[in-house]
Each structure stands twice: as C-alpha cells, then as structure tokens.
Amino acid sequence: MSTAVAPVRTSPAERGGARVPGPRERAGDRAFRLVVSGFAGLILLGAAAMAWQLTRGSWRTWAAFGPKFLWTSTWDPVNDVFGALPFLYGTVVSSLIALLIAVPLGVGSAIFLAELAPPRVSNAVSFAIELLAAVPSVILGLMGVFLLVPAVRAVEPFLSRWLGFLPFFRGAPYGVGLLAAGLILAFMILPYIAAIAREVLLTVPRSLKEALYALGATRWEVVREVSLPYARSGILGAVFLSLGRALGETMAVTMVIGNTPKISASLFDPAYSMAAVIANELAEAAGDAHLSALIAIGLVLFGVTVVVNGLARLLIYRLERP
Amino acid sequence: MNAAAYARRRAINALMLGLTAVCAALSAGVLLAILGYIAWKGASSLSWSFLTNLPKPVGEAGGGIANAIVGSAKVVGLAGLIGIPIGVLAGIYLAEYGKGRRFAFWVRYAADVLNGVPSIVVGLFAYALVVIPFKRFSAVSGSIALSIIMVPIVLRNTEEFLRLVPASIREAALALGVPRWKVVLRVVLPTAGRGIMTGALLALARVAGETAPLVFTAFGNRFWDQGWLNPIATLPLTLYNYAISPYEDWHRQAWAAALVLMLFVLAVNVAARLWLKPAQGSAH
Numbered sequence: 001m002s003t004a005v006a007p008v009r010t011s012p013a014e015r016g017g018a019r020v021p022g023p024r025e026r027a028g029d030r031a032f033r034l035v036v037s038g039f040a041g042l043i044l045l046g047a048a049a050m051a052w053q054l055t056r057g058s059w060r061t062w063a064a065f066g067p068k069f070l071w072t073s074t075w076d077p078v079n080d081v082f083g084a085l086p087f088l089y090g091t092v093v094s095s096l097i098a099l100l101i102a103v104p105l106g107v108g109s110a111i112f113l114a115e116l117a118p119p120r121v122s123n124a125v126s127f128a129i130e131l132l133a134a135v136p137s138v139i140l141g142l143m144g145v146f147l148l149v150p151a152v153r154a155v156e157p158f159l160s161r162w163l164g165f166l167p168f169f170r171g172a173p174y175g176v177g178l179l180a181a182g183l184i185l186a187f188m189i190l191p192y193i194a195a196i197a198r199e200v201l202l203t204v205p206r207s208l209k210e211a212l213y214a215l216g217a218t219r220w221e222v223v224r225e226v227s228l229p230y231a232r233s234g235i236l237g238a239v240f241l242s243l244g245r246a247l248g249e250t251m252a253v254t255m256v257i258g259n260t261p262k263i264s265a266s267l268f269d270p271a272y273s274m275a276a277v278i279a280n281e282l283a284e285a286a287g288d289a290h291l292s293a294l295i296a297i298g299l300v301l302f303g304v305t306v307v308v309n310g311l312a313r314l315l316i317y318r319l320e321r322p
Numbered sequence: 323m324n325a326a327a328y329a330r331r332r333a334i335n336a337l338m339l340g341l342t343a344v345c346a347a348l349s350a351g352v353l354l355a356i357l358g359y360i361a362w363k364g365a366s367s368l369s370w371s372f373l374t375n376l377p378k379p380v381g382e383a384g385g386g387i388a389n390a391i392v393g394s395a396k397v398v399g400l401a402g403l404i405g406i407p408i409g410v411l412a413g414i415y416l417a418e419y420g421k422g423r424r425f426a427f428w429v430r431y432a433a434d435v436l437n438g439v440p441s442i443v444v445g446l447f448a449y450a451l452v453v454i455p456f457k458r459f460s461a462v463s464g465s466i467a468l469s470i471i472m473v474p475i476v477l478r479n480t481e482e483f484l485r486l487v488p489a490s491i492r493e494a495a496l497a498l499g500v501p502r503w504k505v506v507l508r509v510v511l512p513t514a515g516r517g518i519m520t521g522a523l524l525a526l527a528r529v530a531g532e533t534a535p536l537v538f539t540a541f542g543n544r545f546w547d548q549g550w551l552n553p554i555a556t557l558p559l560t561l562y563n564y565a566i567s568p569y570e571d572w573h574r575q576a577w578a579a580a581l582v583l584m585l586f587v588l589a590v591n592v593a594a595r596l597w598l599k600p601a602q603g604s605a606h
Binding site: 026028029031032033035036037039040041042043044046047048049050053054056057104105106107108109111112113115116117125127128129130131132134135136137138139140141142143145146147187190191194218219220221223224241244247248249250251255275278279282283294295298301302305306308309310313 | 331332334335338339341342343344345346348349350352353354356359360363407408411412414415416418419420425426428429432433434435436437438439440441442443444446447449450451459470473474477501502503504506507527528530531532533534537538541558561562565566573576577580583584587588591595
C-alpha cells in the first residue's frame with residue numbers, strides 16, 4: 001500500500017509545475033492526464049488546421065495574383081479577375097468610424113461606472129451593457145435596416161450642408177453605406193470597450209488616487225491625472241480587442257453597408273466589407289477561382305485578427321503583471 | 323483670483339463627470355431601446371401558429387418558423403455536444419496539469435486565436451472541412467462551425483472556475499489516498515460545476531445567435547430538415563433572409579423571429595447570472 005501514499009509528497013501547486021514522477025504515477029492517473037492533454041491538443045490542431053485550410057484553399061489566388069490581390073480593385077467573377085482593395089477599404093474605414101464613436105463613449109461609461117456611480121447603479125448599468133454584448137449581430141442588423149438606415153438617410157443632408165467642405169460628407173444620401181456600417185459596429189463594440197475599461201479602472205490603486213485628493217484635486221483631475229494614465233495600456237488593449245471584433249463582424253455590416261465594391265471618399269456612399277463579400281458570395285461562388293479568391297479574403301481576415309488580438313493580449317497581459 | 327480658479331476647476335469637474343454619466347446612460351439606453359423596439363414590433367406578430375407552422379410558399383402571407391426553431395435547437399444542441407466536452411476537458415488540462423508547461427502555453431495561445439477569429443472565417447473553415455468533401459450543405463457542418471466558436475469560450479471559463487477551487491480541497495482528497503484523476507473528476511469538478519455549467523450555457527446562447535458561420539454550412543431550408551446531412555433552417559438565418567427580403571410580410575415575421583431569439587438569449591443570460599451569484603459567494 002506504500003505506493004498509494006507516494007504521489008502526495010508535494011503540494012498540488014508544486015506538482016502542477018514539476019515533471020510528473022514517471023514510475024510512481026498510477027495507470028489511471030496517467031490515462032486521465034493523457035486524455036485531457038489529448039483534448040487540449042485538439043485545440044492546437046484546430047487552430048493549425050484552420051490556418052492550413054485557408055492557405056491551401058486560397059493558394060490558387062495567391063499564385064495567380066500574388067500580393068497584387070490586396071491593392072487592385074477589380075472584382076470580376078465572370079472573367080476571374082480578383083482584387084480585394086474595395087473590401088479592405090470598407091472594412092478598415094467602417095471599423096475606424098466605429099472606434100471613433102465607441103471609444104469615447106465606452107471609456108466615458110467606464111469612468112462613470114468605476115469612479116462615480118454607487119455600487120448598485122454601477123452593477124445594474126454594467127449588466128445592461130453586458131447584455132448589449134449578448135445581442136446577436138443579426139438582430140442589430142435588423143435594427144440597422146429598419147431604424148438606423150432611415151435615420152442616417154434623414155441626417156445625411158444636414159451633415160453635407162454643414163460639413164460638406166470635407167470630402168467625407170458629400171454625395172447622395174443613400175442611407176446604406178460606410179456611415180451606417182460604422183455606427184452599427186460602434187454599438188457592437190461599445191460593450192467590450194466599456195466592460196474592459198471599467199475592469200481596468202477598478203485596478204487603479206486607491207493610494208495613488210488618495211494622494212492626489214490630499215493635494216486638493218477634484219474628482220475629474222484625479223481621473224485625468226491618475227486613473228487614465230494608470231489604465232492606459234489596458235484601455236488600449238480593449239480598443240485593439242474591439243477593433244478585432246469590428247474587422248470581422250459580418251451580418252450587421254452586410255445588412256447596412258450597401259454591398260457595392262467601390263472606393264469613394266464619401267462616408268455616405270455604399271461600400272463593401274471583407275466579411276460581407278464572403279457571406280454574400282460564397283454559397284453561390286461562380287467557380288473555383290471565385291471560391292479561392294473568397295477564401296483568400298478569409299485568410300487575410302484571419303491574419304489581421306490574429307495580429308490585432310495578439311497586440312490586445314500583449315497590452316492587457318502587461319497590465320495584469322504590474 | 324484663487325477663488326475664480328477654484329470655481330473654474332469645479333465647473334470643469336462637474337461638466338466632465340456629467341459627460342461620463344451621459345455616456346453610461348447612452349450605452350445602457352441602447353440596450354433598452356433595442357429591447358423595447360423589438361418587443362413593440364415583434365409582439366403583434368407573435369402567435370402560437372407562428373411558432374408551430376412551416377413557412378408559407380414565397381409571396382403567400384402568413385406561415386411560421388417552426389422548422390427554424392427546431393433546426394436551431396438541433397444545430398446548437400449538436401454543437402454543444404461536440405464543443406462543451408472538448409472545452410471542459412481541455413480546460414481541466416490547463417488548470418490541473420498545465421502550469422508552467424510550454425504545451426499549455428501553446429494551447430492557450432491557440433484558444434486565444436480561435437476566440438478572436440471572426441465567425442465568418444470559422445464558417446469558411448467548416449465549409450472547406452465538411453461542405454466541400456461531402457459536396458452538400460448540412461446541419462452537421464453548421465454544428466461543427468458553431469462548436470469551434472464554443473470551444474475557446476468554454477475552455478477559458480472552465481479553467482477560470484477550476485482555478486477558484488482552493489488547493490486545500492485537492493490536498494484533503496489526495497491525503498485520503500484518492501487517485502488524482504478521481505480527485506479531479508469527483509471533487510474538483512463538482513466544486514466548480516455550477517460555474518462551468520453556466521459558462522457552457524452562455525456559450526450556447528452566444529452561438530444560438532450566430533448567423534455568419536451558418537450562411538454556407540447549414541444554409542437554410544423552407545421545409546422540415548431531412549436529417550443531419552441535409553440543409554437545415556435556423557432561427558438567425560431565417561431572420562436574416564426575411565430581413566433583407568423585399569416582402570412586407572416577411573419583414574413582420576423577421577421582427578417576430580427577432581423577439582423569439584432575443585427572449586431566448588436574454589433568458590439564458592439573466593438565468594446564468596442569477597444562478598451563478600450564490601455559487602460565487604460560497605467558492606471562497
């Protein structure tokens with residue numbers, strides 16, 4: 001029975017890090033460890049398989065067009081000529097509009113929730129914001145089609161009257177277009193920014209804030225001079241994380257962006273996004289070349305989100321280990 | 323002079339803090355506006371026959387979304403059967419065996435990558451993996467796509483809740499001579515059970531609303547599905563197709579479908595929160 005006692009020599013915390021003692025490990029333990037390691041390996045395999053499938057599926061496109069695929073703007077499935085620039089442009093611009101709106105709104109909300117609101121209010125409002133993150137994107141798209149697009153169409157003439165000297169605010173008020181897509185994306189990423197920024201702001205040490213209060217600073221001055229600088233990298237992480245979401249968001253954008261592959265400076269004009277073109281065209285792809293071009297767009301989307309999310313994680317990790 | 327400067331600072335303080343309150347009110351207000359508007363537009367079209375009938379032929383008014391509700395249940399259910407065990411077991415690996423190991427680092431990294439990949443790209447992967455080889459859109463391919471989205475969510479959540487289980491509980495069981503696998507399965511896992519199940523439920527609610535990965539996997543169907551290897555209707559996809567259609571009657575049905583979907587997602591989220599509260603209190 002002495003073997004039964006042997007594995008207990010070290011504490012679980014230590015054993016987690018130490019090499020598992022080979023001969024002493026019981027058969028059952030070994031089998032269990034191998035099974036759970038196998039399932040963990042499945043995840044590695046899944047991510048690798050995804051990268052490989054996307055690369056393999058888009059090979060034909062890269063062979064035919066090379067990197068030119070990314071900066072030409074002809075999208076002609078009939079003649080098998082493909083350039084993804086209009087989609088890249090639509091994705092990037094709509095995501096930037098979303099950030100422009102959602103970052104101030106989200107960080108402002110977070111400041112209110114973390115620094116000002118009494119706990120009950122803060123919890124209730126935080127829950128409402130969390131629920132907003134749970135609203136399926138197709139429902140936001142539905143709201144977009146029937147509520148946001150008419151609203152944008154109504155507002156655009158005023159925008160062009162007052163801000164028409166800028167090239168972004170010129171042209172016919174279609175309603176559908178980059179502006180509508182950016183707005184709906186803003187609603188989608190707002191909860192992420194608000195929730196993460198709130199959590200980050202809650203980690204600011206009290207002693208730092210109290211030190212400034214003791215010097216006679218107002219609450220806003222404490223927020224500006226202590227809390228925000230302290231939380232800067234975490235908030236930046238939240239921004240990157242939500243940028244990753246915005247770049248890949250599909251349904252809501254597809255429903256309001258207008259689905260027209262052209263590049264124009266005006267935010268009023270219909271455009272197209274990478275995710276939207278995949279959603280619209282893949283099921284009815286005209287042929288292998290078309291399919292390959294769509295998968296190539298998927299690969300670009302995959303690569304970009306991996307990089308953006310990696311940056312976000314880096315920024316947020318750094319915060320967790322001050 | 324000093325008093326004036328002080329008054330100015332106080333005014334700025336009030337202004338900026340007021341602005342942050344407005345931001346918070348706007349953010350929470352968006353949710354209320356969405357809920358209210360969907361309830362208002364959807365409630366009038368929601369009826370028993372809407373929930374239990376098949377869609378009518380194109381152009382004919384009326385009909386329901388029964389096939390989409392059943393289809394969503396099937397596709398999401400199978401996704402859960404695939405995704406939840408993988409996520410939980412891999413989570414057990416990370417929490418119980420993974421500390422400081424290089425392999426665990428890469429698994430975590432891969433889970434992060436999968437978590438960040440847009441759902442449309444996951445759909446593309448399922449398309450290349452299942453739809454192309456079988457040469458047909460199918461319920462199974464949709465489930466596989468959704469399960470890939472679930473795995474990283476379940477995994478993260480499982481790992482987090484397992485880490486909350488105090489080491490003393492593990493040590494007590496080990497000291498009694500219980501083999502380690504039994505300690506994990508019979509002591510640690512039940513202790514964290516409520517949190518893990520809640521997480522799995524939230525993951526199910528999340529993928530129940532996913533549309534993008536289903537567009538070219540489950541594909542949709544206006545009739546009852548013909549088994550797992552054929553196209554199947556799902557709630558979010560039906561909603562999408564109705565919303566972008568030119569028919570007034572389909573728009574009406576889209577709102578009703580949105581209400582059904584929204585109620586489900588809300589119910590799960592609120593239930594999960596209420597259920598989890600007491601557990602978090604007793605875990606420490």
